[in-house]
Amino acid sequence: MGRYDLALIGFGGVNRALAELISQRGERLADELGFALRVVAITDLRAGSLVDTDGIDLAPLLAAEPGELSFADLPGGSAETRNENVIREVAADIVVEATFTNPGDGEPALSHVRWALEAGKHVCTTNKGPVAVAGRELKELAERHGVSFEFEGSVLSGTPVLRTARRMFGGLEITGVQGIMNGTSNYVLGRLEEGVELPEAIAQAQELGYAEADPTADIEGHDVQLKAVILANEVLGADLRREDVVCEGISQITPRDAQDALGKGLRWKLVGSATRQADGTVTARVAPVALPAHHPLAGISGPGNAVSFHTDLLGTVTVSGPGAGRTETAYALLSDIIAIHQRHHAHDDTTPVRRALKEAPRG
Ligand SMILES: NC(=O)C1=CN([C@@H]2O[C@H](COP(=O)(O)OP(=O)(O)OC[C@H]3O[C@@H](n4cnc5c(N)ncnc54)[C@H](OP(=O)(O)O)[C@@H]3O)[C@@H](O)[C@H]2O)C=CC1
Numbered sequence: 001m002g003r004y005d006l007a008l009i010g011f012g013g014v015n016r017a018l019a020e021l022i023s024q025r026g027e028r029l030a031d032e033l034g035f036a037l038r039v040v041a042i043t044d045l046r047a048g049s050l051v052d053t054d055g056i057d058l059a060p061l062l063a064a065e066p067g068e069l070s071f072a073d074l075p076g077g078s079a080e081t082r083n084e085n086v087i088r089e090v091a092a093d094i095v096v097e098a099t100f101t102n103p104g105d106g107e108p109a110l111s112h113v114r115w116a117l118e119a120g121k122h123v124c125t126t127n128k129g130p131v132a133v134a135g136r137e138l139k140e141l142a143e144r145h146g147v148s149f150e151f152e153g154s155v156l157s158g159t160p161v162l163r164t165a166r167r168m169f170g171g172l173e174i175t176g177v178q179g180i181m182n183g184t185s186n187y188v189l190g191r192l193e194e195g196v197e198l199p200e201a202i203a204q205a206q207e208l209g210y211a212e213a214d215p216t217a218d219i220e221g222h223d224v225q226l227k228a229v230i231l232a233n234e235v236l237g238a239d240l241r242r243e244d245v246v247c248e249g250i251s252q253i254t255p256r257d258a259q260d261a262l263g264k265g266l267r268w269k270l271v272g273s274a275t276r277q278a279d280g281t282v283t284a285r286v287a288p289v290a291l292p293a294h295h296p297l298a299g300i301s302g303p304g305n306a307v308s309f310h311t312d313l314l315g316t317v318t319v320s321g322p323g324a325g326r327t328e329t330a331y332a333l334l335s336d337i338i339a340i341h342q343r344h345h346a347h348d349d350t351t352p353v354r355r356a357l358k359e360a361p362r363g
């Protein structure tokens with residue numbers, strides 16, 4: 001049985017949820033997937049850094065209140081974050097980047113990803129900043145070093161949109177994508193429809209773990225701008241930057257507006273889209289739209305998200321599921337680790353499914 005040693009960069013909602021998954025169902029996952037997972041390093045702005053190359057005991061860390069965690073007094077611990085040292089020097093197979101998304105220059109996460117790839121380590125991340133700012137460069141860097149750069153959770157958290165588009169739509173042309181791509185704003189719009197004021201609705205989304213460290217990014221559409229860039233570049237082969245995406249958020253929508261719309265059979269939604277134009281260029285935008293009830297995106301509620309792919313052979317295909325949430329997003333990281341395993345050990349007959357396929361009688 002193989003094993004992957006992980007370095008977790010950032011120990012907030014998402015990476016804690018990944019640690020919980022590993023801690024609570026590690027054995028089951030190992031049986032199912034054919035490899036084990038072990039955490040050998042954690043860094044966090046507030047808690048500091050912790051390294052144990054024999055495997056960190058996660059239980060006491062997960063038992064502590066997030067705000068009270070401090071690594072300074074633990075063996076292998078330090079009050080300093082020491083990101084560069086940990087990422088470059090600690091013997092980890094996969095660096096899991098889940099610090100805050102910086103919609104501007106993608107830092108410091110962009111540097112974290114670069115350091116890891118340069119050190120020959122696989123990276124998986126839910127952080128939209130590095131992918132939107134420098135996705136192409138980072139994929140090339142990963143290729144040069146013979147490792148993987150995976151970022152499924154950067155769009156629609158655990159709902160597999162990027163991998164679905166890459167793996168399932170071979171042989172057809174995708175002409176555009178349109179979707180609800182932010183859980184917080186969709187949750188907030190739903191609360192406005194119930195008469196809740198914007199600040200209270202945002203506070204609830206923060207409490208539930210949907211919102212960005214600075215929820216302005218969710219409400220003003222900057223988070224969807226990044227996701228539209230990622231989808232345009234990954235799915236439509238564009239080379240867009242955030243500044244190319246026209247953006248308007250939902251901060252001007254009041255509970256009265258949302259309720260009036262509902263009375264007319266309409267629902268306000270924050271819609272992101274990217275479209276291939278007749279001249280081959282790709283344009284993208286983010287804007288609130290009052291959708292009629294029969295629209296495929298109108299029924300998406302709470303932190304749910306959906307992306308519709310417009311294709312030449314299938315018409316419109318819509319993928320919907322959770323767009324935010326700690327555990328849902330941690331699952332995206334697990335799916336990235338599985339993708340890394342499949343890419344680099346596809347020849348191994350280690351998983352039960354592969355063994356069963358190999359041993360099944362033919363004819
Ligand atoms: N939550 C969700 O539903 C989703 C989140 N994402 C993305 O995943 C990432 C993580 O999200 P989430 O866990 O919810 O966010 P949190 O804010 O809960 O966690 C981020 C953690 O990273 C720490 N951190 C910040 N800067 C650094 C640094 N330089 N070095 C080490 N640690 C650092 C923060 O410390 P401190 O608190 O002290 O600042 C915090 O503990 C974000 O980029 C987010 O955009 C993507 C999809 C969905």
Ligand SMILES: N[C@@H](CC=O)C(=O)O
Pocket residue numbers: 154156157181182183184185210211212218223323324325
């Ligand atoms: N804050 C984001 C988290 C996922 O990207 C959202 O609400 O969708």
